[in-house]
Amino acid sequence: MHCALAGLPAGMAKWMAALLWLLLSLVSWQAQAAIEITPTSSVIKPGNQTLVLEDETGRLDFEQVLQQAETLPWQPLQQEVPNFGFSHSSWWLKLELQNTSHAPLRRLLELGSPLPGFIEAYAVDDQGRVRQQWHTGSRRDYRSRPVSHHNFVLPVYLGPDESREVYVRLASHDGLMPAMPLLLMDDVSFLERTQRELMAYSLLYGGLLALLIYNLLTYIATRERTFLLSVLYLGSFLLFNFTLRGFGYQFLWPEWPRFNQSMLLLSVGLLYASLTQFSVEYLNLKERLPRLTRGLYLLTGLIVISVLPAFTDRFAWVLRFLIPLGIGYALLLFGISAWLSLRRNGLAQIFLAAWSALLVGSLLYSLRLGGYVPYGMVSEYSLEMGAGLGFLLLAFGLGCKINRLKQAKLEAERETYELQRTLNQKLESKVHQRTQELEQANLKLATMVRTDPLTGLLNRRQFETLVEEEIHRRHRDGKPLLFAMMDVDDFKLFNDTYGHQAGDEVLVEVAKLLKAHFRRAGDRLFRLGGEEFGILLEAESLQAGRYALERFRHALEQLQIPHEKSRHGVVTGSFGLVCCGDYDQVPSAMAVYRQADHAMYEAKQRSRNRVVTRSLVEEV
DSSP: OHHHHTTSOHHHHHHHHHHHHHHHHHHHHHHHOOEEEOTTOOEEOGGGGOEEEEESSSOOOHHHHHHTTTTSOOEEOSSSSOOOEEOOSEEEEEEEEEEOSSSOEEEEEEEOOSOOSEEEEEEEOTTSOEEEEEEEOTTSOGGGOSSOSSSEEEEEEEOTTOEEEEEEEEEOSSSEEOOOOEEEEOHHHHHHHHHHHHHHHHHHHHHHHHHHHHHHHHHHHHOOHHHHHHHHHHHHHHHHHHHHTTHIIIIIOTTOHHHHHHHHHHHHHHHHHHHHHHHHHHHTHHHHOHHHHHHHHHHHHHHHHHHGGGGGTOHHHHHHHHHHHHHHHHHHHHHHHHHHHHTTOHHHHHHHHHHHHHHHHHHHHHHHHTTSSOOSHHHHTHHHHHHHHHHHHHHHHHHHHHHHHHHHHHHHHHHHHHHHHHHHHHHHHHHHHOGGGHHHHHHHHHHHHHBOTTTOSBOHHHHHHHHHHHHHHHHHHTOOEEEEEEEETTHHHHHHHHOHHHHHHHHHHHHHHHHHHOOSTTOEEEEEETTEEEEEEOOSSHHHHHHHHHHHHHHHHHTOOBOTTSTTSBOOEEEEEEEEOOTTTOOSHHHHHHHHHHHHHHHHHTTSSSEEEEEEOOOO
């Protein structure tokens, strides 16, 4: 030092020497600052008491770091959360722990990210001896982790009045160094934190999975494409978040580290692709904003293409392209939904609220990783909170959309019915005027005699004829006959409350639902009078018939037709199913009818909205 300052003027040399001595003292004080560990210090955030060293060549090994610990340019960590961004350097963290009690203690050092590729850690005692060491990371087998956890947890043991210097080397194979909160906890605090995490993620994943299954079943029932796309979007987000948080590697593929890395970015591509398709369908963008829709598809295509190099282990390269593309995508979709919202589009307003919740959650989570927002429950789980709220809002929007489609469908059916009635009136007028058309009208009337004009189902007369034929045929073949009766619950009260026209509409809806569910070649559907319907099933057993009726009963209840006088609040039905094998007990259609009617009456006596069965099988 004296040689370096020899050429300076005397006064300046003194000032430079004093300044250099001050800097060296400060570094020495920082290097020696220890984190005091006591039995009562349950949770410590050691970020501000951690020293960091950048190894630009990545060639420093632990022996070199330990031997040169006092001379290496350690720097205090400038933020609570280590965040080195994109860097090909290796980074060393140094913590000094001091057990100030007279009892042995164990502390768990959690590196709060599942993404670091390579981690080497060493616990050194006062004599410079390595007491513990760990070699783990997301690029290594899951079994290399000393504690089974979705993040990396290092158990550090300290004897009475002992100190430990903990060195942690972080390296990446491609230059991606994710943000990584540091926490130092005792066993109880770690267990409590882990339980809280599992509870939070269980609630999130369970809720989203339930929503996914509900949307899938709704799609199966309605064939509305938007619900299928929402299932793909939800599934992609679940896969992405489950992998991002380290649970995929922990529970699903612990022996495949490279696959875990690829799956993370692959799920990002799936997430953007499914979100685009859902947004276009939900907001009807192809008709409303075709040019912006093409731009959205273009951005999505670029995002999907950009994640493909993930399969070659170039994750940092992928993220360099993915981040600006993702920001552009988010702004474009936000602008589209905002523009539609300003035009008083209710579905777009719901979508804007959902998208805003997800963006705010993502922004808060990113700020927390960067150290700009304090570490806490809200900032830690802001991404999941925003996504959960967004998905709930989208589910509400899907309900509104399907309700609008249902109203439009009812209006179309109403118009069709009115048109059919008008045509019938014109037809009757022509019949009276032209005798030559009488024969054609009679042929049409003969067909109409077989069916019920309101529902289009076979009428009571056809029931007696067809069931009589089926009794003889199945008796001859030795097969059972299954017949069910259905009665709309509290239908008279419905008519009194909503009017007969609304009652007719309910009957039409029930008939349509019957046709949709019972489509086998041997199935026959009848309207037996009023709100009573008959179903001749092409089923092989009583269990199969009951299963088919239960599916229909549930579908009828899911139509959610309001009925304020019903104990269920919606229109429901009671069913009586009879399986006839002993044809001596049921020799005629009316006998079958009576048996089914008795079973249906029993269903009504047992609080309605249920299926009651009777088996009349000949005993051998």
